[in-house]
Structures are given as C-alpha cells and as structure tokens.
Amino acid sequence: MKVAIAIGAHPDDIEFGMAGTLLMLRRVGWEIHYLNVANGSCGSRQHRAAKLVAMRRQEARAAARVLGAHWHPSLVTDLEILYELKTLRRLAAILREVKPIIVLTQSPEDYMEDHTNTCRLVVTAAFSLGMANFRTVPARPAIDAEVTLYHALPHGLRDGLRRRIVPGAFVNTTPVHATKLAALAEHKSQQDWLDASQGMNSYLQTMDEMSRAVGRLSRRFTHAEGWRRHSHLGFSVNEADPLAVALGKEYRVNRHYEAALGRCL
Numbered sequence: 001m002k003v004a005i006a007i008g009a010h011p012d013d014i015e016f017g018m019a020g021t022l023l024m025l026r027r028v029g030w031e032i033h034y035l036n037v038a039n040g041s042c043g044s045r046q047h048r049a050a051k052l053v054a055m056r057r058q059e060a061r062a063a064a065r066v067l068g069a070h071w072h073p074s075l076v077t078d079l080e081i082l083y084e085l086k087t088l089r090r091l092a093a094i095l096r097e098v099k100p101i102i103v104l105t106q107s108p109e110d111y112m113e114d115h116t117n118t119c120r121l122v123v124t125a126a127f128s129l130g131m132a133n134f135r136t137v138p139a140r141p142a143i144d145a146e147v148t149l150y151h152a153l154p155h156g157l158r159d160g161l162r163r164r165i166v167p168g169a170f171v172n173t174t175p176v177h178a179t180k181l182a183a184l185a186e187h188k189s190q191q192d193w194l195d196a197s198q199g200m201n202s203y204l205q206t207m208d209e210m211s212r213a214v215g216r217l218s219r220r221f222t223h224a225e226g227w228r229r230h231s232h233l234g235f236s237v238n239e240a241d242p243l244a245v246a247l248g249k250e251y252r253v254n255r256h257y258e259a260a261l262g263r264c265l
C-alpha cells in the first residue's frame with residue numbers, strides 16, 4: 001500500500017494545514033500516518049504540564065482516529081524541538097519503519113522556531129533513509145526508498161518577517177472539509193488558549209477561513225491546502241510529484257510559482 005505521513009510541530013498543526021490532503025489521499029486508497037513532534041506541553045495557562053500533555057495526547061489520538069490515520073507518539077516537549085541528534089535519530093527510525101512515499105511537514109519559514117526546526121529535522125531524517133551508516137534510535141535498517149517532501153503553508157500564510165508565502169500547488173480539500181473540522185474539534189483544550197494567546201475567536205473558524213483563503217488563491221477550489229514541493233535532489237532519482245499522480249483533478253499546480261522558479265539547467 002502507498003503510504004503518506006504528516007509530521008507537524010504541535011498537536012493541531014496537522015489539522016490546520018495538512019489533514020485535508022491526508023484525507024484526500026486516504027480516499028484514493030493510501031495509508032496515512034500522523035505525528036506531532038512536540039506534545040503540546042506549553043499550550044495552556046490553566047493546566048500544569050503533566051496534566052496538559054496527557055489531555056493533548058488523548059485529543060491528538062482522537063483526531064487521528066477521526067482522520068483514519070496511524071497515530072505516532074510525540075518525541076519532545078514544546079519549545080524543545082531543536083535541530084539536534086537525539087530527535088533526528090528517533091525521527092529517522094520512524095520514517096524507516098513507515099516507509100512513506102509522501103512526507104508532509106511544516107514550512108521552512110514560519111512564525112516560530114518549533115515549526116522551522118520540525119521542518120529541518122524532517123528534511124534530514126528523510127534524507128538519511130537510505131544511509132546505512134546513519135544510526136537511528138531504535139536501530140532500523142536503511143531502506144532503499146524514494147520519497148517526496150511537501151511543505152505546508154506557514155501559520156497566517158506568511159513567514160516570520162510577514163511576507164506572503166505563495167503555494168506551489170493546491171489540494172482541493174472541499175470534499176473532506178467537514179472531517180478535517182471534526183478532527184480539529186477534538187483539540188478541545190485549545191479553544192481558550194488560542195483565544196487568549198493569539199486572538200482567535202474560534203480556532204475552528206480560523207481554520208475554516210484559512211482554507212477558504214487558500215481556496216481563493218487556487219482560483220478553483222472552495223477549500224484548499226497549499227504546498228511547496230522540496231527539491232528531489234538526494235530524495236529520489238528523478239523529479240516526481242506524487243500528489244499530482246494520486247489526486248489528479250483534485251490537485252492544481254500554481255503555474256506562476258513554477259515559472260518563477262526559473263528554467264531547469
């Protein structure tokens with residue numbers, strides 16, 4: 001079976017910008033996986049860390065169930081997603097076990113470092129899939145696999161310096177939007193926190209507005225998720241766009257983005 005994994009920084013990041021694409025892949029027969037690198041330990045003013053981590057673990061598991069995704073436990077606590085060897089070895093072991101064809105992860109530019117560090121860790125973990133001399137924890141043999149990475153849009157659709165990030169491609173998430181909302185709604189502990197810390201009236205409404213905004217950018221879909229595809233160099237022999245192959249008409253390449261990349265040598 002073809003396998004895709006979404007790797008987000010915190011519980012609910014996948015539901016905000018990647019879950020629709022996971023669901024669309026599941027509709028066409030893919031096996032989907034779900035991993036939050038951090039456990040959400042800092043996302044509350046009310047609850048002590050230990051209690052909050054337990055709550056958010058349950059919420060994330062429930063969300064993964066709604067998505068029909070295989071759930072993987074988090075690796076570190078919030079603000080401790082660092083580009084360092086211990087987490088890299090554990091992440092690489094998970095990828096060697098899951099053997100994904102598609103890896104969905106955070107944007108290389110984003111509003112906070114847990115997100116950008118998640119991106120860097122995932123890129124290197126995927127890069128090491130076939131490297132027999134890179135030791136993973138637990139030890140897993142290197143695999144002969146081709147993988148394609150896609151980066152989600154940053155929070156607020158802008159980088160940390162407020163610049164708009166333009167998607168290179170769009171996935172129509174309209175057919176699965178209700179399920180995506182239901183998965184996000186499982187993160188009940190986040191309503192008050194996001195309200196207080198980021199002025200979100202309702203995190204469900206915010207996701208809805210974000211996916212409509214990306215849908216408008218696509219000029220085709222009502223709800224959409226946007227992606228930027230990583231260079232294939234070091235990840236697959238030839239350039240590939242497996243989301244395009246899997247999703248057909250439900251996927252739209254942004255021709256302006258492609259043109260702006262410049263011509264291939």
Ligand SMILES: [Zn+2]
Pocket residue numbers: 009010013115
């Ligand atoms: Zn986050």
